[in-house]
Structures are given as C-alpha cells and as structure tokens.
Amino acid sequence: METKRSQELYEEANLYTPGGVHTSIRNVDPHLIFTKAEGAYIYDADGNKYLDYQAAFGPYILGHNHPYVNGKVIEAIQRTDLYGVGTTDLEIELARMICRNVPSAEQVLFCNSGSEATYHAIRLSRAVTGRTRLIKFQGCYHGWHDYVARNMLSKWDMIGKRDPGSAGMMDEAIDNTLICTYNDLEDVERTFKENDGQVAALIVEPIPHNIGCILPQDGFLQGLKDLCEAYGALLIFDEVITGFRHDIGGFQKVAGVTPDLTTMGKAMANGYPIAAVAGKKEYMQRFNTYPGGDVWFAGTYNGHAVGTAAAIATIDLMEREPVHEHVFRLGERMRSGIREIHARLGMKAVVAGFGSVWTTYFMDFMPQNYTDLQHNDADFYVRYRKKLLERGIYKMPMNLKRNHVGYSHTEQDIDHTLEVIESVLKEMLAE
C-alpha cells in the first residue's frame, strides 16, 4: 500500500498543529491524509480507496457526502444562515421533527457537539435537584469536559479507581463523578445508597459503543430508571451514538425506557455539526432560553442553517425511506457472516453488535462490561484491522473500536468485506 504522499503531508501537518491532528484519538498508525469521501468509500492522498466502516465514529448513517442532505444544506445556505437573534424557520422544523420522534423529547435545544449537549444536561440536572454528584459507567464516553472525562478507556489496573482522563481537570469535578460497572444494578444501587441525597443524575450510553458494543442485559436500563426515581436523580441517556442510528426515536424507543433527559448528535445530521439536548418540558424550561429560566444556555453557532438543514434532511429521509431496515439487514448479514467464518476457522472470538453496529472481540465469551474486555486480545484486534485496511477495508485500527454500516453500503460490499475478513484471518492464524 503506497502512503508516501500521506507521509509528506503528515509531516507538514505536524509543523502547524501539535501532533498534526485535531482530535487526540485520530493519531493512529498508518497515518493517512484523507482527501475525498463518497457514499461508502473514503480516499487518501495517495489515491487509495477504502470501504469505510469507521464512519467518522458514527455520524455517517446515510453515507458520506449524501446528495440529498448536501442538496438541502446548499439550498438552505443560498437563502439563509445565522442571525444571533430570534428563531429560524429551520430550527422550528427540526425541533418539531425531534419532538415527534424521540419519546423523551417534550422540548429540545440545539448546540454544536455531543460534549456541549452532555455538559448542558448535567448542569441542568444539578440545578433541578440542587445536588452535585453524577454517576457514570466505567468505559462510557460522554465528551471531553471535566464532568465526565474520567474512567473512559482506563488502563486495566485503573478500572473503577480515580482515573481522570486529562491533566488540568478540577478535583471537584473528578471527585463528584462516581463510577459504576455497566450491567451491574447492585453496584448502582450501592452507589446511590452511599451517596443518598447527593446524586443529581446518572448518565449512560444505553449501549456503551465507545468500547465496541456491550448490550444492556434485560431490565438493566429499566432498573436504572427505577433507581433514579427511587433516589430522586435524573436519568440522562447519552444517545449521541445510538440516537437516530438504532431507531429514529433512539435506543430509548427500542428499549421502551424513557429517560428524563437525552443528548443527541452524530447520526442526527449525517456528519454535519449539530447536537441536541432534549427532555421533559418542566426541566427544559429551567434553561434561560425560557423567560425566568436560571440555567445558562448559549452558543453563537447554535441552530446554524448548515446543521439544522442537514438534520432535517437526514431525519426526513429516515422517515420516508427504509434506512433502518437496510442498515439492520446489512448489519445482521455482516455479523452472521463473520460468525460463520469464525466457526469455519475454529476461532475463539465473539461478534457483538446491534443494528448497523458491530465489532469482533477476540475472546471466548460475550463481554458484559469494561472489566470483561481485559480478555479481548488487543494485539490481535489491532493487527487484524491494519491488515484489513491494507486491503481496502477501513475499520479504525485501535482496540475496542466499533464498525458502522450505512445506507450507502450494499450487500455486495458486505460480501466483499466478508471475503477479505476470511482471507486475513486465515493468514493471521497461519502466522
């Protein structure tokens, strides 16, 4: 695989930008400079073409550079943009669509990133309850800010311990975020009891996709809701990945569990920058966008025409076309195909996934939480992905990262991927 041009450009990127990337997790080997994206494919500076399952960490549910979404964005910005005052027609239309589809969304506010959305949701929960503490789960990611940036992809010996994700974080923020084990209701109950009257909210990725795909056990999400109710805390579903990807109503619709607050982003606008926080009207009206509200909510670019038009187009397409039926069918074709390959090769591996998302863990049982993932063969996981990449299949070459199928992937793409997977695994087993 030729990567000479990528290497040259990467050296230049490093002159102007620390590490040459604009998000820490983007620094992977091989370092590629991407120049073009179309449908299910991405292209690098040396002209290599990849079938993309990374999907930019999840936004691309319809496929890259989707003509319908792009067309609606161009149409919008030829007419309108951003005012910094009042309300736009696009904001009203998008808010109506979200409230129509997402069960917990009685009202919604727009911002620009998932991190902003979780920040706002947590601050709101503190204002509503008059409490400080927050519960999150080991391995879940909710953005880069101090309230949540701890115990993400912790080193194994730091699981459940005090593990801030960054230097420079406020001790008060770190220590007021309590860490529980996913799929362990007893642990959550114990934490609530030990901090009785102090927990403002529990935030959870309904499916922790930041560590691949760990499914909630039967009754787990409902159990979280019951515990939040019993201990007077707000339940926040962080649906930044699951929202719109697993159902137009989010995973809450699939699970039949309605949280107090929901954060959304990524697949909501098929790659364009917009995010949202939504929830019960009585809580949402505490934001100071509402007269008398006392929880600050602001952002120069909130509700920009680019993001709102893209989200309207994306959700509109989901309402009119069999987007979810397609990605679920192809996701299942991929998972069952990979399982057959593992069986043929007698491999110790499990394929985890839901709908359009999947990953292969190289271990002999289905993990239920982050602790279990110590059993995954991380070295094999990354080497496997690098070999796929060399053959034109782009899955993030990093441990525990998930893959995404989009509306632009075809059955032929899946079958081709399965062929490459089988030949790569055979080669690796022979080594």
Ligand SMILES: Cc1ncc(COP(=O)(O)O)c(C=O)c1O
């Ligand atoms: C579940 C979840 N919440 C929040 C975020 C933060 O979103 P953003 O990167 O848009 O700030 C992410 C990002 O990956 C995420 O996966």
